[in-house]
Amino acid sequence: MRILVVEDEPTLAQQLTDALTDAGYAVDRADNGLDAHYLGDTEPFDAVVLDLGLPQMDGLTVLGKWRSAGRAMPVLILTARDDWHQKVAGIDAGADDYLTKPFHMAELLARLRALIRRAGGHASALLNCGPLCLDTRNSQLTRDGQPVSLTSHEYRVLSYFMHHPGKVISRTELTEHLYAQDFDRDSNTIEVFVGRLRKKLPEGMIETVRGLGYRLIEPA
């Protein structure tokens, strides 16, 4: 899962990046409205954490531009402005959630998880597929009720599959959603992680669709 963090205060931006990376997300950062708009408009993000008071272009304008261009990724506004007037303006501009500073990092993570989940049409924090059950709150995978240990890379790949069960996912899409922009992307590593995951999952659950990519299917 790839998150865009838009925050002009460098220390806070770093804290957010660290916390999100620890939680298994790939994080891109922007510290002004113009960069934020460009990134959100050109890269596929699974969620955005957006500050409102930004240099060059304010957050609400950025959000409005994304929405009118049809960019539908979930956006969580993170701002110090806590008047309800601002919250109404933020939600009406197309935000999906609104968190005010100072905030608890745990709450931010919980809200982000929920946003990503709801964007994929999942009502619960537990993602199920056949014998697999992924708890997004604590990154735990169980297979037939037995815990399965995953490395953080494996978790990221599986999490993306579990959020989009049955959908054909190309290597490029996986790469784009699993790595930040400045990461040295190599689609061979994706193949390595998929290979390792296959060993931990029931046979045939990750299907290769020739020339297109992979698909997570429920075993018959």
Place this chain on the structure above:
Amino acid sequence: MHRSLRLRLLAGSLVWILAAVAIAGFLLADLFSQHVRERVDAELNGHLDQLTALFDIAPDGTATLRMPLSDPRLSRPYAGLYWQVDGGPAGTIGLLRSRSLWDTALAVPGDALADGEVHVHDVPGPDASRLRMMERLIRPAEHPDTAYRLIVALDTRQIDEPVEEFSTLLSIALGVLALGLIAAAVVQVGVGLAPLKRMRAALGAVRDGHARRLEGDYPQEVQPLVDELNTLLAHDEAMVERARTQAGNLAHAVKTPLSILANAARQDSSDLARLVDEQVGDARRQVDYHLARARAAAAVQQAGLKTPLRPVLDGLIRVMSRLHAERNLHIAVADVADTLTCRGDTQDLQEMLGNLLDNACKWAATQVAISAAIHDGQLAVHIDDDGPGLSEAQRSAVLARGVRADEHTPGSGLGLAIAHDLARVYGGDLRLDTAPLGGLRATLQLPAA
């Protein structure tokens, strides 16, 4: 009287009108009676000339008239016009007389006249009348030693009657004129002061929240005042807006560092980190509370604002359904007519209702119900939830000190206290009861507009 512009203007006009009418009446009456008197004297003079011309001494020495005088009144008894000739060799009174004198004679003051000289007298006459009398002394050429007094007289009633008649008519006419002028003055003062009255109404509308500016066109004498007032109102608005922006900027400036501190502290498990975490929470509550208070202090200084309830509620419900999306709450709005409005600023109403709704959503088990109505000029909004509610003691503590009812629920816990403070500033109130749904009922009362 100096307190009322209208009375002052009216009294001024009244004095002026009455004085002008009285002087005009006096002058006109005097002019007319003078004119009548002159005409009468001219008439008497005419009769006297005619009498002089017709007077003759017969060869036998008796005085006679060659022919009767032409005016028919002279032959009707006591008709008011008379002539008489005195004198002759024996100095007889009433030597010759008009028929109108009947059996009386005119009593002429015994003054001495030069020959041909004309004298005018006012004397008592027959039938208890006053007479205007004109006389002339002549000596016929044939009898230079004999003097004759030729006299004509007119009853002064002939003078007084038209003068009186004229005076009555004049009084009526002038009275009507005065009344007309007074009525015109009243209308003029009313029309002249109408823009001021209109301005007062417009100011009242601003105060009552029906308008934000004095509207309409005013005469050029009043327009500068209206413009000044409008500038003042705009200035007020700008000041409030600036104060609000500054408060927002302060919040932004303080809260971001607080976030950083808090996040850093939570990475650590030392005593210092715990202290920082605790103090950051405290600082946040202080900032929130005092910001809300500053906002409230700025709130009501702004005149002339009214806010429809429905759009504010709808906007907040959209926010609630996002912020509390995980709770799957049913937020029901019952009976909130589009026409309900309250006095005051949109942002303040959002602040009050936002805090109440947020609190309700935080505690509700499955549903939140909103209803509103107007009673006695007060708009009452009920926000009910089906959560655990608050005990009597908790309710007063929550409103009085702004402490958290439960430290373990996210959020500052100040929402209810902030809403309460703002409502009070607006002359409204916030009451907490038990909702029909079982949880807390928060009733926000605000002056309706």
